[in-house]
């Protein structure tokens with residue numbers, strides 16, 4: 001695969017505070033040398049020279065946590081590569097996505113916002129360590145709309161200890177009232193290095209988590225949202241093109257602390273050591289995509305999509321027929337109602353989507 005990537009991810013790892021559940025690559029912004037970080041980001045970007053990309057996604061961390069001057073500089077650095085971009089997404093948090101910053105984004109050509117809402121229940125927001133309220137979230141969304149942002153995504157975290165199905169239902173009603181085009185949902189995952197993990201919080205039961213997922217799926221579908229990835233929903237035409245790059249196993253540039261990328265059959269992850277990054281030692285880990293792992297990467301990504309993949313796409317990418325490679329495994333998964341093969345496509349059933357980890361293990365365990 002020697003063609004140039006069409007997508008660029010830029011990571012801004014800094015946050016004003018650390019949320020209790022968060023396991024993303026993030027660093028407290030206090031006392032960090034932001035100017036030096038942006039110098040290095042620029043240096044790394046210029047090394048790749050990602051001209052001609054069609055999507056840019058600036059994520060974090062919290063890009064909007066940068067002070068105004070640095071925020072402006074970030075988008076001026078990226079502007080060298082944004083002329084062919086059709087989808088330009090930026091993540092922002094309610095407490096720091098100010099009008100000034102939104103105007104900078106407009107000016108830079110940003111046309112998609114992902115606002116870190118997480119919940120529209122003030123008790124829940126407090127319990128997960130967010131610093132904003134439901135009212136402030138709605139205010140920022142309305143401000144963004146009033147400034148002309150029509151493509152806005154928000155996220156919904158569910159499965160919190162003490163959260164009932166009734167709470168979730170009420171919350172989802174509020175999400176629907178906002179009438180946005182894109183909702184990303186996350187089941188709370190308690191990982192050991194988070195505040196929740198350290199406090200050894202007990203997760204909700206699998207049964208309740210499943211009930212919540214089923215409710216979210218049925219409700220969002222009823223209101224015109226398609227689930228286009230296991231837990232991501234969009235109104236038709238508002239699927240995130242940038243994220244589809246990942247889920248189609250296509251190449252992308254990734255720059256910034258802890259960012260990952262996929263270029264010329266190499267998958268890389270940048271260093272998680274900020275000092276190393278600031279010293280210009282960007283890459284942390286490199287994995288070559290080889291004939292022996294190409295099918296694994298293909299399935300890990302494409303099966304997450306509601307649309308699955310076509311048999312031709314698999315053959316062109318992996319070099320073998322899916323039906324030859326996974327005849328026995330696919331048959332067993334089909335018999336269990338987890339996987340379908342229809343009209344030249346392979347895709348998961350609703351049950352298969354929920355049990356995607358099991359499906360993937362069954363498919364790739366013998367590779």
Ligand code: SF4
Pocket residue numbers: 014015016017018019022023024026060061062093116
């Ligand atoms: S959830 Fe977002 S804002 Fe909170 S610590 Fe993680 S990256 Fe930062």
